Amino acid sequence: MTSTSLVRSSGAVRSRPTPPASAVAALTPAAPAAASTQPHAAARNTAQPFDSGWFEGIRVNLSAAERRVATLPGRRSVKKDAQAGWLLKAITCIDLTTLNGDDTAERVRRLCAKAVTPVRADLLAALGFADRTLHTGAVCVYHRFVSTAVEALAGTGIPVAAVSTGFPAGLIPHELKLKEIEASVRDGASEIDIVITREHVLTGQWQKLYDEMRDFRSAAGNAHVKAILATGELKTLRNVAKASMVCMMAGADFIKTSTGKEGVNATPLVTLVMLRMIRQYEARTGFRVGYKPAGGVSTAKTALDYQVLMKEELGRAWLEPDLFRIGASTLLADIERQLEHHVTGRYSAFNRHPIG
Numbered sequence: 215m216t217s218t219s220l221v222r223s224s225g226a227v228r229s230r231p232t233p234p235a236s237a238v239a240a241l242t243p244a245a246p247a248a249a250s251t252q253p254h255a256a257a258r259n260t261a262q263p264f265d266s267g268w269f270e271g272i273r274v275n276l277s278a279a280e281r282r283v284a285t286l287p288g289r290r291s292v293k294k295d296a297q298a299g300w301l302l303k304a305i306t307c308i309d310l311t312t313l314n315g316d317d318t319a320e321r322v323r324r325l326c327a328k329a330v331t332p333v334r335a336d337l338l339a340a341l342g343f344a345d346r347t348l349h350t351g352a353v354c355v356y357h358r359f360v361s362t363a364v365e366a367l368a369g370t371g372i373p374v375a376a377v378s379t380g381f382p383a384g385l386i387p388h389e390l391k392l393k394e395i396e397a398s399v400r401d402g403a404s405e406i407d408i409v410i411t412r413e414h415v416l417t418g419q420w421q422k423l424y425d426e427m428r429d430f431r432s433a434a435g436n437a438h439v440k441a442i443l444a445t446g447e448l449k450t451l452r453n454v455a456k457a458s459m460v461c462m463m464a465g466a467d468f469i470k471t472s473t474g475k476e477g478v479n480a481t482p483l484v485t486l487v488m489l490r491m492i493r494q495y496e497a498r499t500g501f502r503v504g505y506k507p508a509g510g511v512s513t514a515k516t517a518l519d520y521q522v523l524m525k526e527e528l529g530r531a532w533l534e535p536d537l538f539r540i541g542a543s544t545l546l547a548d549i550e551r552q553l554e555h556h557v558t559g560r561y562s563a564f565n566r567h568p569i570g
């Protein structure tokens with residue numbers, strides 16, 4: 215089976231053929247470090263009527279998916295200057311995150327400072343980007359710290375994302391979830407990362423999942439909504455595929471793998487399945503939905519793998535922060551170390567990068 219038929223749908227949607235590896239190698243690197251990142255440039259997804267025909271017949275060919283993912287390392291052929299460019303681009307897509315029980319306003323302010331200046335000025339100058347503004351895609355915090363982050367990021371254009379709906383388990387009452395979303399929007403969050411009720415997926419209650427997601431989207435108003443599927447708890451790739459489609463159908467702006475708190479978080483395999491669903495959704499509706507791997511994405515190498523997968527599966531537009539984010543608390547430190555190595559030939563210790 216070819217990679218084009220890796221995720222089958224009962225509908226008449228045809229997958230775009232996968233570009234050959236050589237095409238990726240030959241591609242110009244993503245324009246590094248878009249200065250004025252436009253977080254929400256793409257036309258916003260609009261909820262579609264519930265239609266189980268869009269997902270009931272979905273099958274995932276596991277061995278084909280595994281084979282496709284296994285070829286990834288060979289496709290990641292960006293080196294040297296090109297690699298530095300891709301890594302700078304990756305920084306613009308990071309949702310720089312702190313989601314810990316011991317978070318404080320001071321930690322959030324330091325995180326925001328890092329989001330504004332993610333790479334040392336001397337490194338940026340050596341890379342030829344002295345005159346470019348570079349910042350992360352967003353800062354992601356619990357509701358309690360939204361106003362702190364909004365204040366710290368005022369005038370920078372960096373959006374604040376709030377995790378919501380009883381993150382990470384999502385087991386608080388539905389009405390409270392809606393109130394939490396509304397409170398974060400009132401405090402200035404322009405992105406809301408919601409968690410779905412996993413039980414709806416595990417028991418096949420797709421209409422309930424759809425209704426829940428529509429309510430979340432409606433409560434968020436103009437704030438963009440990232441639907442966290444918690445893929446590590448959904449048991450099967452088929453469930454991941456169906457939940458992806460239902461959340462997009464109900465108006466999610468992004469689909470996101472994980473909270474970072476599950477036993478298994480973002481993986482290339484679930485990414486492949488979710489990207490194929492994004493592709494199918496675009497083919498059906500014309501809307502481009504964003505993708506956010508999150509949880510355990512901590513090395514520059516992994517970030518590059520995800521970038522290559524995005525570009526191969528969905529195309530160049532999905533390398534930009536309006537359609538691609540990486541939820542990560544420590545990734546930035548490794549990217550900065552790799553950039554320093556690129557410039558100086560030496561690695562610095564991790565303790566020189568305490569935030570990010």
Ligand SMILES: O=C[C@H](O)COP(=O)(O)O
Nearest residue numbers: 474508509510541542543
């Ligand atoms: O959404 C973001 C994740 O919670 C961050 O996970 P991480 O700490 O493993 O990078």
